[in-house]
Amino acid sequence: MEALEEAELCFPQLNTSCRKTTHPHLETTVSYTVLSSTTLLTVVLNLLVIISISHFRQLHTTTNLLLLSLAVADFLVGLLQMPILFLDYRGCWNLGDITCVMHYFLGFLVISVSVGSMVLISVDRYIAICDPMFYSTKVTLKTVQLCVCLCWIFSAVHSTWILWDVFEQPGRYNSCYGECVVIINFAENVVDLVATFLGPIVVIILLYLRVFVVAVSQARAMRSHIAATTVQRSETVKAKRSEIKAARTLGIVVAVFILCSCPTYCLTIAVVNNLIGTSFVGFDIWLLYFNSCLNPVIYVSFYPWFRKAIKHITTLQILQPGSRDTSLL
Secondary structure, rough: OOHHHHOOOOOOOOOOEEEOOOOOOOHHHHHHHHHHHHHHHHHHHHHHHHHHHOOOOHHOHHHHHHHHHHHHHHHHHHHHHHOHHHHHHHHHOOOOOOHHHHHHHHHHHHHHHHHHHHHHHHHHHHHHHHHHHHHHOOHHHHHHHHHHHHHHHHHHHHHHOHHHHHHHHOOOOOOEEOOOOOOOOOOHHHHHHHHHHHHHHHHHHHHHHHHHHHHHHHHHHHHHOOOOOOHOOOOOOOOHHHHHHHHHHHHHHHHHHHHHHHHHHHHHHHOOOOOOHHHOOHHHHHHHHHHHHHHHHHHHOOOHHHHHHHHHHHOOOHHHHHHHHHOOO
């Protein structure tokens, strides 16, 4: 019996070691297969987005710069956060207390950056659709670059504040050796809920409702003038259709993010208020991270330029001279 108990410990040589979480063999195999494939897909697809937008000059637009910020956050999720789920599944943390704190810090950081990028994308589409005459003057590359930098800075400050007590004393909430636990108090949970979920979601929904109303009215106007044959009119109609299509695609990205993040915040509220136990938490984190894999899939489905960019990258055409000036639109 003692040998069996030792075999179940994360660190058999320590009496204070945590116990391993045991799962049926079939469940373990399926879980590891799903996690590994999702992780690989998330890293590869988001890396393709980063390379595409960074390499091709034609894609250096304000909207794509916001997509680049979102792709970097999603890439970090796939590269650093998703592999940690393998350790959580086993129930043993063997990377040390400092790494545990950094794991949680990065988790808060990338989620906060993702939310901030979604808000900026919504603002970008709002101005492009509702105030197109001043879009080029209000939304410049320098302005967007500044907003992206502020988004990352705010997210880093916010994540540091949330985890400040754990930064001062790593491992303070661990009940045994080999555990990675961080407890957020009620006030910090409320601030995080408002700052990274409720507040941004309300702003996003209001902006997209306005965008939807204006887009519908513009679509009706385009249909009423479809018989016009002048070049200037046709170019204007084409530009409006392009903006509306971009708003629709990015709206799908935002909607998917909301669907994937809702369970996490709802379960967090329930746990804080002792409505359910922490054993219910787990799948919600995977679903939140899985959203990082869905974003580039949406780009592939709705953006022809991304499919063309992938073709150029996978066939190594980007290594040819002048590939940065390739026309993708």
